[in-house]
Amino acid sequence: MTAATVLKEPAAGPVAHTTVAPLPGLGTARPVGAGWPMTRLSRDEAWGLLIGAPFGPADAGRVKGYQAGVGLMLDWLASQPGTSWQERWLSSGAGSDGRRWRHLPTAWLAGRAGSGSLHDWFFRALSTAIGADLFRPSLDWLVTASFRRGALPNIMAQCRDSAGFERLRSLCSAEPDVAPAAATRTAYRAALILAAKGGTIGDITTGDVLELLDIEAREHGTAVGATHMFYRVLHAMGVFGDQAPKSLRELRTSGQRTCDQMIDRYGLVCRPVRDLLVDYLRERQPALDYTSLESLAHYLGGLFWADLERHHPGIDSLNLPVEVAEAWKQRLRTVSRMSKGADGRTVETRAPRINYRECLTPVRAFYLDLAHWAVEDPARWGPWVALCPVGSEEINRKKDKRHRKSRMDARTRERLPVLPVLTRTVAERRAQAAALLDAARPTPAGKSFTAAGQTLIRIVPRRSAAAKVWVEDPAGGRRRDLGREEEHAFWAYAAVEVLRHTGIRVEELTELSHHSLVQYRLPTTGEIVPLLQIAPSKTDAERLLVVSPELAEVLSSIISRVRSERGAIPLVAAYDDRERLWSPPLPLLFQRRVGFEPRSINAGAIRDLLGAALIHTGLVDPTTGQSLRFTPHDFRRLFITEAILGGLPPHIAQVIAGHRDINTTMGYKAVYPDEAIQSHLAFLRRRRALRPTEEYRVPTDEEWQEFLGHFERRKVSIGTCGRAFASACIHEHACVRCALLWPDPAQRTRLVEIRDNLVARIAEAEREGWLGEVEGLRVSLAGAQDKLVQLDRQTRPTAATHLGLPNRPATR
Known part of the structure; x- marks a missing residue:
């Protein structure tokens, strides 16, 4: 049995892993296994394997040091308890902590004479033994350990699966957007799984991939990068079979619950x-x-x-x-x-x-x-x-429905007048972001440029992706990703324009595809009318909308943006977060490239884009004082309101909106009935025609000054006179008796003095026998007391009266 044939033997069959949940119909994470042919080799067999091709160095000057390092590494492992190299590795304790494992073999080397100069050769031999499958460290150790990582993919490619690594690298290089660092990371991840699980690339399961990515996320606290491309490349190689999802997002997404x-x-x-x-x-x-x-x-x-x-x-x-x-x-x-x-x-x-x-x-x-x-x-x-x-x-729910209708109508009336401000702002923001991006791309690093009224400095961060365009604002020192800003500005513009021109639901917006654009030839004139086919959503009924010139311009810009270099719109699968299902791949219009793969823009992203666009408009909600908020469904109500205001019959608006009941459509419109408005206006015209025409003449300056002076001349010491303009005082300026006097709370002390004085004058008149004045003084006294009662009623604190709750009967 040759070394190559031993190394290419597949590992044990897939079994359930304790940390990765099995997926129906798919492989799960493989265990390390208790024994395999390479770990059972004797010391002499292992020595012969590691010093031979392809593990030994090609440079003859380095052979002696390498062989000495191999001998020390095998001696260290052989000194540990166990019958296999895997058992000895586990017994050494070095495999328990990938960050702090070197002190164990270092301490062993320190006790051996002449081993200090062979320190580096020892650790190189250790990484070579991993590639030779003498022992299999855990994925946790491999992700966190510090060793010669660059050699591991090369060793795996030379002796474990040369065809598999060659095809993996060719798939990565076939995509122009894939950076060399991402391709290297993909090959390194595959080498890690082979080192921990054994076998070849064809033996990798979806569970192995999930286990590795979960460990990376746990250990590093963030995504290392190119995770989705790693899964996609393995899927393109046919590693996972036909039943596996085509993307990592589909694999990680939970399906429908039972x-x-x-x-x-x-x-x-x-x-x-x-x-x-x-x-x-x-x-x-x-x-x-x-x-x-x-x-x-x-x-x-x-x-x-x-x-x-x-x-x-x-x-x-x-x-x-x-x-x-x-x-x-x-x-x-x-x-x-x-x-x-x-x-x-x-x-x-x-x-x-x-x-x-x-x-x-x-x-x-x-x-x-x-x-x-x-x-x-x-x-x-x-x-x-x-x-x-x-x-x-x-x-x-009749009362709740009326309240809801009132709230929605008020919301629509608040947003309908500011809709032009929003559309103008998103269009200007899109143009400015595109101008900044176009000016920044040819600018060398460290140089400044001016566009859209802004002066920025182009920078290239050390670990930035090649596709990103980073700049720095010299005014505030803030770094900005112009590519990301331009992308968000464009899709905010596209969402606003499509929603306001169609009135479709947000889930229907995300499901628009290139197949949604159809044509209809009028049988009378032969004119071709472009139509937008809306897929069944809430009412499970499709419908067709006429594409206006404004909508056609927006759709054309979207198609031009999402087209690939080959001229076709990429096929992407969209996830319905309500039904928890993935749609089949479609040429969706609302898609963007994230990393190395195109993804659909979901409803949550649309809402976030609208929220960011509203902040740039500066519009404020009058009730809360915060930035005005638009939801995608607001555009649906605005569309129906504008359509009916423009003369579109309600039953046609019902068909366009896709409502089953016309009452639903009428509930969406936030306008008064046209016939009621027209009848009221006609009534006002008739009433105006019956009144004298001189009432509608322009007043002279003297009349206007007389009118304004009336409000100044009716102020008195204890309040304000409320009589009408150009009317005489019926009480001969005995204001305390007049019901039209509005007493001032600040003058209550004066009213009390007047009341006390009237009481004293009545007593004097009765004592002196002036009975003719007593009756008049009593009328004034009643008026003064009434004014004091009015003031007390205005300033008196009102206490809530608890009426209690009615007893509920025990049975219904």
């Missing part, structure tokens, strides 16, 4: 109720899509029963006491929100839950379904039938 997993994530203590909820979800599953099923599990498992168990430990019955049910509903009315205070600390606050009644509806349906199913299958569902804690009147 009904058990949906409920178990809430950690319910009562096992019977947990099993009941799982059975209930399975019974409802055929009639629901995955998103609705997961929402139902959240309502029943999270918001209902998990909350009851937290506040009532030991609860095990659906028959809830009245006070328990009321307390649960009271807690459900609010939701916890985290916000930062003025001092920067995070503060937890409670806010009203907007969808409170929507949370009650699934609970009521759960109780009623159990009662209904118990009639058909009493043995299974009958023991769980209980009085429903949610009454029918509590799930009436």
